[in-house]
Amino acid sequence: MSEALTTAPVSQPPGGADSQPLFEAAPTIYPRDVKGKFRRLKWWALIVLLGIYYVVPWIRWDRGPDAANQMVLLDLAGRRGYIGGIEIWPQEVYYLTGILILAAVGLFFASALLGRIWCGFACFQTVWTDLFLWVERKVEGDRNKRIKLDNAPWSAAKVAKKLTKHAVWLFIALMTAGYFVLYFVDAPTAVVSMATGAAGAWTYSVVGVLTFTTYMAAGWAREQICIYMCPYPRFQAAMFDEDTLLVTYEAWRGEPRANYKKTDDFARRGHCVDCGLCVQVCPTGVDIRDGNQLACIGCALCIDACNNVMDRFDLPRGLITYDSERNKMLRSRGQPTRKRWVRPRTIAYTVVITLVTVVMVTAFAGRARLEVNILRDRAPLFVTLSSGDIRNGYTFKVLNMIASSKTYDLSMQGLDDARLTVIGHQEDPADTARLPVAADTVGTFKIYVAAPRAALDGQSMDLRFVLTDTETGERHVQDTVFRGPAR
Amino acid sequence: MANVEKDALTGTETTGHEWDGIRELNTPLPKWWVYIFAASVVWAIGYYIFMPAWPTLHDYTKGILDYSSRAAHRAEMARVAEARSVWADRFREATVDEIAGNDELRRYAMAGGAYLFADNCVPCHGAGGQGGPGYPVLADDDWLWGGTREAIEFSIRHGIRSESDETRYNVMPVFGDDYLEDEQIAQAADYVLHLSGQGGSDAGHELFVDECSVCHGEQGTGLAEMGGPNLTDGIWLYGTGSRDDVMAQIRNPKHGVMPAWEGRLDDVAIKQLAVFVHGLGGGQ
Known part of the structure; x- marks a missing residue:
């Protein structure tokens, strides 16, 4: 009895006895330091990009006494966006769509030409990870020392190193998060209020959350963000063709790979000495010799590493190259190589970018700086006055989006003998009314229109409001309806 | 007693007990769950110390921070009153016509009046002052007790046929009941x-x-x-x-009653309402 029970297959893991666990912890990657031209390029990209991030909020831009004087500011509380000489109201957020489309197509364009240059050099994940890795290297040493340190039992020295590293990381993360806020509030005031504890709970929450995500993403998650979270690597291959410049291994020259022995003659074996440095320097831990792959972010550090090795063996550089598949093939046959920049793919992206840019610039140049919204009162639909006249109420919102105050004349068309009053501006019934609107504000007016019952010919009549700029004579026409009782 | 052994099939340890030949695999709780549980216990103890937590016979434990949501709300309301006091002083000194004549004060009155109207007046007078059978329309220019801002303010303050000493009051006599044929x-x-x-x-x-x-x-x-x-x-x-x-x-005439709002609403609110109602379209 007992025998039968214990041998029954009841204790199988889900999926069967052969199934593997669904989660496998990713191995820690310890990128080795490397010197070379791509490493220098990456340092420059880091300095320039971080420089932009940290300097931009401090650049001032004079917009007169009533508007913000920060060059780039998305003033959420004040509901205005400023980018240099451009001011955007909430109604115009669709410009953001255009900018995002441009950014997306620009990314595709760059990918078609140069592979994952964005991922390798310009993405904030790459830039901040690079910065965090630099700190890690300064505190704990290069790859081998870090591996040794992590495997060593806990000691005072290890604790000190780890504490130092995480403290610096957290400080950088805090600075990153704090600066992010400066794009949404006036930078000098915000810095003072954040430092003195006077800023609101929202500000501190945003800083806290961003500090945490920066620390986690650049310190702990690193390449896992690129491999598991970022959607871009999943479809980047769709942008590539045989002329796209990619980081690739020239297998025709490198294979068969083998460790170097003194007796070896490179004419009779592959040039790859299988030193593994290309894998050790890789920030995502891939082996580029396996071919182009999802996890490769195109940072080209393996090229630097390999070139240094080739130099040591007096072999030509470029066993790992930043070149196209076509050139790799041509080289393997001993034919001359060439770069093809103009291709159907790049032409298509150029056309799309040009089109979107033209549409956006045109729309922007001709965008209205005056917008009028009319809300008709619905309760009551209309009012009978003691004279027998019928009166309708309207709420008028005049959006004056320019930096000077305006005065408008309001008149009506389409309704005979209609008279209007504006609360606070035109108390006696008249044909027209004068509406002042301050600079860069929304003027709200309560307007009543009364018409004799005899002038109405139905329950709903068309009514047109004409707003005329008293200075320029510019007219703005808005149609609405006038409701009355059934005849 | 415990006879811990590895299960041959899964490689997992058993609990070491056997019941009628049945042994159970020992699958402990996930570590992350245990840690969160432990952290919650620590948190709860801290909460007992700092925040109001346990009921006692006649009261409750106040906690070191002495927090109470009621006090927090009172403080919040005091802050609001403080922020409004600048306006309140200006409103108390001004007449309703002066308020309407000043752009800044009028905007404040119209904005605040809209909320006060929605809270207090809409049940009888309708959302836009459109009235209803037996309830006067406030949006037209036909006023029973006068449509100037001052008259409106007086009507709101003292009501109509209300319990106020200064209420507006009239009664139309019953003309039926053998008085008229x-x-x-x-x-x-x-x-x-x-x-x-x-x-x-x-x-x-x-x-x-x-x-x-x-x-x-x-x-x-x-x-x-x-x-x-x-x-x-x-x-x-x-x-x-x-x-x-x-x-x-x-x-047999019908008569409506409007309550006096003095005492229910403060001076500022009544003036805001007077300006707002006057602005519903029919003000004189």
Whole structure:
């Protein structure tokens, strides 16, 4: 009895006895330091990009006494966006769509030409990870020392190193998060209020959350963000063709790979000495010799590493190259190589970018700086006055989006003998009314229109409001309806 | 007693117990769960110390921070009152006409008045002041007790037929109940319809002058000082202005009551409301 029970297959893991666990912890990657031209390029990209991030909020831009004087500011509380000489109201957020489309197509364009240059050099994940890795290297040493340190039992020295590293990381993360806020509030005031504890709970929450995500993403998650979270690597291959410049291994020259022995003659074996440095320097831990792959972010550090090795063996550089598949093939046959920049793919992206840019610039140049919204009162639909006249109420919102105050004349068309009053501006019934609107504000007016019952010919009549700029004579026409009782 | 061993099939340890030949695999709780559980326990102890937590016989433990959501709310409201006090002082000193004449004050009054109106007035007078049967329309220019801002402010403050000592008060006498004959009531109703140009006849002129003109005026245009409605404008408070409706009101009049808002609303709110109601369209 007992025998039968214990041998029954009841204790199988889900999926069967052969199934593997669904989660496998990713191995820690310890990128080795490397010197070379791509490493220098990456340092420059880091300095320039971080420089932009940290300097931009401090650049001032004079917009007169009533508007913000920060060059780039998305003033959420004040509901205005400023980018240099451009001011955007909430109604115009669709410009953001255009900018995002441009950014997306620009990314595709760059990918078609140069592979994952964005991922390798310009993405904030790459830039901040690079910065965090630099700190890690300064505190704990290069790859081998870090591996040794992590495997060593806990000691005072290890604790000190780890504490130092995480403290610096957290400080950088805090600075990153704090600066992010400066794009949404006036930078000098915000810095003072954040430092003195006077800023609101929202500000501190945003800083806290961003500090945490920066620390986690650049310190702990690193390449896992690129491999598991970022959607871009999943479809980047769709942008590539045989002329796209990619980081690739020239297998025709490198294979068969083998460790170097003194007796070896490179004419009779592959040039790859299988030193593994290309894998050790890789920030995502891939082996580029396996071919182009999802996890490769195109940072080209393996090229630097390999070139240094080739130099040591007096072999030509470029066993790992930043070149196209076509050139790799041509080289393997001993034919001359060439770069093809103009291709159907790049032409298509150029056309799309040009089109979107033209549409956006045109729309922007001709965008209205005056917008009028009319809300008709619905309760009551209309009012009978003691004279027998019928009166309708309207709420008028005049959006004056320019930096000077305006005065408008309001008149009506389409309704005979209609008279209007504006609360606070035109108390006696008249044909027209004068509406002042301050600079860069929304003027709200309560307007009543009364018409004799005899002038109405139905329950709903068309009514047109004409707003005329008293200075320029510019007219703005808005149609609405006038409701009355059934005849 | 415990006989811990590895299960051959899964490689997992058993609990070491055997019940009728059945052994159970030992699958402990996930570590992350245990850690969160432990952290929650620590958190709870901290919470007991710092925050109000345990009921006692007549009270509760206050905690070191002495926090109470009621006190927090009171402090919040005090902050609001503090922020508004600048306006409150200016409103107390100004008359309603002065408020309406000042751009800044008027905007504040209209904005605040809209909320006060929605909270306090809408149940009877409607969302846009459109009124209802028996409840006066505030959006038109026909006012029972006067449509100036001051008159409106007085009506709001003291109410109509309310319990306030200064309430606006009038009563239309019962003309039925053997005071007037049925034919006389019909005659008066016809005359009233005639006044607003809705047919009827002027045969009841004498009767109207004798019985009605004290409150409604010789021409039937009403007397705002005593709340006598205008009968010439075709706007009716009770009914739709049919002959039966008018006769019913003469025979046995209906009267509405509006509460006095002084004491319920403060001075600032009443002034805001007066300016807002005046701005519903019919203000004089």
